Amino acid sequence: MNWKKALDGITPYKPGRSIEEVTRMYGLKEVVKLASNENPYGCAPSVKESLASAAIQHEIYPDGYASALRSKLTQKLGVDEEAVLFGNGSDEIIMIITRALLGTDTNTVMATPTFPQYAHNAKIAGAEIREVTLKDNGQHDLEGFLKAIDSETAVIWICNPNNPTGNLIPSDALEAFLGQVPPNILVVLDEAYIEYVMAPGYIDSVTYLEQFPNVILLRTFSKAYGLASYRVGYAIGHPAVISNLNKVRNPFNNNSIGLAIAEKALDDEAFIEQCRKLNHEQRKRFKHYADEKKLHLFDSETNFVLIEVPNDSDDASEKLLQQGFIVRSGNALGTPGYIRVTIGSEEQTSKFLKAFDTLWQSEGSPV
Structure with a gap:
């Protein structure tokens, strides 16, 4: 077939692993998807x-x-x-x-x-x-x-x-x-x-x-x-x-x-305002955590953060995946040394930061 030459070297979009796939792969009871910047509070x-x-x-x-x-x-x-x-x-x-x-x-x-x-x-x-x-x-x-x-x-x-x-x-x-x-x-x-x-x-x-x-x-x-x-x-x-x-x-x-x-x-602006405030509160927690660990965190005005990891981005993503957290490796985003994490609920953030601590432990650094 006479495909466009422009298609040479282009790879189809490859979505990240689904919650169901990760659950099966690692035998986990709970998996949290923090890779696609979806709203953890759902819709109104x-x-x-x-x-x-x-x-x-x-x-x-x-x-x-x-x-x-x-x-x-x-x-x-x-x-x-x-x-x-x-x-x-x-x-x-x-x-x-x-x-x-x-x-x-x-x-x-x-x-x-x-x-x-x-x-x-x-x-x-x-x-x-x-x-x-x-x-x-x-x-x-x-x-x-x-x-x-x-x-x-x-x-x-x-x-x-x-x-x-x-x-x-x-x-x-x-x-x-x-x-x-x-x-x-x-x-x-x-x-x-x-x-x-x-x-x-x-x-x-x-x-x-x-x-x-x-x-x-x-x-x-x-x-x-x-x-x-x-x-x-x-x-x-x-x-x-x-x-x-x-x-x-x-x-x-x-x-x-x-x-x-x-x-x-569009009728429920109160829901959007609530999501904005809840997201802002958890975003501040990520900032505090990064400052405490002396990790670089880009200033974010979104529902995700790009945070530095103490090891390779793919390796960090895999270790977090094994603990039930799906995140986006910076190697796939043009930001090696970082991972992109969707900001979840208060409970999800607490569990994620605890899981993130294990990245330090694997590097022999104090938590």
Whole structure:
């Protein structure tokens, strides 16, 4: 078959081990998945109730315009209905943007390390990828981004807060950067974890859209809303940008249940606020633990932390796996010497930190 040359060297996404697989492998009674940044508190109770009574006509195609969800979401955001694009998770929107703007005659700029789907999709499109290394503290090198762009740059990707480091770009620095990007370059601000941000001085980036029509925001119901299995993400941008992306979007790309559940989830802001506070409390525990052990921990405004390990990342991940904790090795994220850990509940955090202590014991260091 005449496969695209761009596929050479690309490996399919390999998901981490499931709870069921780890349970069987190691004969464990309890396994906690802390590898995919899911919400340990699930979804809002009202959402669970609505699932039991959701009246879905299974033989009818979904609402391709997502009318009810669109109306409620845009009212909440204070934007026009034409300013929103829905996707099968924000992953699909990344693919839509790539398909609409990137090709062999373009280049795209992104950080490294960052969310790998930007580069993955750009490679398939045959675009030149220009990666700008994060600063030592995990922050984006925005000056480096500006130096990397040229007349053939079509898309800039900024994961904010960044995955896998968790860093949030200060609002004043971000706004100053956006003001220097040529208006013909699309700047994608991927804000999958924005509901977890507690940083003082943070300015909601929706306010940038009127001033910078070349900016588009990506958000999702998969993280804080606890609806990862329903795959509902969305983009917010200038109506002209959204209109062109809609030309690429597949019809009926969101299923009926996902749209209905996401709409219901918007009603329970108290649940999101509770999750934000609980997450912040456990995030502080990780910070205290890292300081106590003199381990480096990147500043995080997300529901995960990237923490240094006293041995190899794969080895540390395996030792934690044997104790029933599924985490993400930094070797797979471009951050060797670290592991990425989803912030769990208070009980899960206590058990995890106890398990983490064994990494020190295996290295002959005091706990």
